[in-house]
Amino acid sequence: MKILIIEDEVDLRETIKESLLKEKYIVESAEDFTSALDKISIYDYDCILLDIMLPNGNGLDLLEELKKMGKSENVIIVSAKNSLDDKVKGLALGADDYLTKPFHIAELTARIKAVLRRKNFNGKDCIEVGNVNLNIQERSLLIGAELVHLNKKEFDILNYFMSNKDRLVTKTALAEYVWGDHIDQADNFDFIYYQIKNLRKKLDQAGAKVNIETIYGIGYKLIEK
């Protein structure tokens, strides 16, 4: 899997790159409009992370170029602007997703995985780890051949963990994923612990070959048994 990061801020670019390398992707990066344009014209990427505000150009113009080349469907726009206008424009130009800075690493990983799944499995949007098969479209869980019922939040949590397989998911990142922005998180951790406890029980009972590990008091990691 080849991924291109178009981002002018060197520290952020390096951080994203480091994280993506852990996922065993091939990662390339571009720091401005012209070098990005060079790269997208020559190479094909499985996923492109695109910052909108770039030196000597606008990310949306780059997206337009990509659309002309028919390569815009696997773009994730990463912007400091939480602007509905940009979002609508970006998605209309064929971008797959819009991520607002700042974000958690786990969130970015999950979004990239989603793009790659949609691109590579022809619309069959499933995550598979061991004998666990999560169907994102139908929101259903198959463990082996057994259909396991999950409530809404349990499903979201498992989806997040599976997208971040073998990676640490901090509890703050998890809470934000589950609740979105602007929620007072403190007293919702209890709720998340409780959901994870139930989730573990359901996975165990169905004989799932995955394990949700607790990492100290800081977060979780889903691993294949």
Next chain:
Amino acid sequence: MKLLNRSLIYLSLVFFIIIGVWSFIFYFNLKDEIRDSIDDGLDNNRLLILMKTHSDPSLLFQDEFSGNNFKIHPVSKESALAYRDIYKDTMMYRINENDLEPVRVLHSAFEHENDYYRITVISSLVEEDDLIEDSFWSVVWLFIILIVSIVVVNNFVLRKVWNPFYDILNQLKTYRLEKNKNPIEANSNIKEFIQLQEASNTLINHSKKAFQSQKEFTENASHELQTPIAIIIGKLELLLESNSLSEEDAEAIVKVISITDRLKRLNSSLLLLTKIENNQFIEQNVISVNALTTDYLSNYEDLLEFKGIKLELDLATDLKIKMNASLAGILLSNLIKNAISHNKKKGRISIQISDEEFIIINSGLASALNSNRIFNRFEKDQSKLDSTGLGLSLSEAICYSYQLKIEYSFVNDEHRFSINFKNILA
């Protein structure tokens, strides 16, 4: 007080004084003039009578007025010679008026064939009280007519003259820096009004620039913070994944991440607040409050169940409003989140939607919140350290931008928030 009325008061005061003083002077001048001419008449009469006495000496013995306007008494030579002509006012009985009336009297003396006589000639005088009364009323009428004509002139003429002023005033009153693009205009060729218009426009331009740069500053500052925050969070999360970390270190890092998360929420809330206050959410849609409410509630179903909170929904009417979709979402979800996170275990939430109102009631803290400060920025429950204290400020800012009424009250030991949507019913 209106300018027109103020000038009316000053004018009436000045008129009152001028007319008062003027009528006194006029009155006394008039009286003097009348006396003068009466005195002339009396003198003339006296001469006529003296001439008549030559042809008709019987007149010399008329020592009573009895119908005539003179009487003659003989006097000694000495007193006659010592006599000087005297004009004076006196009162006399008039039969027709059955009253004493003022008369003008001339006392004089003369010599006739070596006899000396005193002559008294009278002439009726203008009745002074009548004169005063008549002139008083005519002055009052003059005053009234003047005032009325000033009012009329003020209202019809001056108002027309001042029209450009009121026009500028109205434009200034309704001027919104963020909305109005055109400068203020006044159709007048009066120098002062043109100056006023120019001064207003200069001021507007200054304010616009200040407004614009303030807007840009808040937005830029918030935007510029996003990337560094993203770097901090990313770097720390990668650091957490390194294997060489002790548990204590990892916990410290997680603490920093959660603080950075708070910073991030604070920053994006402030940015949102600025955007709301700058009216940057322009697009309006028809939104069903009921649908939006049930949508958000379904998201919190599991949490409500976990906390054992009983939900009572009264969605009798379908409340439809015209509003920006993002803002409507933020407004309702903030109130719902608020009701959940400040609730107690096994508490309750009641949501009522009526023809124009959205009411959400929740159990929780057993004492009323300070309704004056509850919508202030950074006002928060001290026990909730992670809270940004901006949630209700956001709701209030949204309500304010649509001129909706949002109210808090503490009823039956429960917290009640209500929003009245009657301004934007669809």
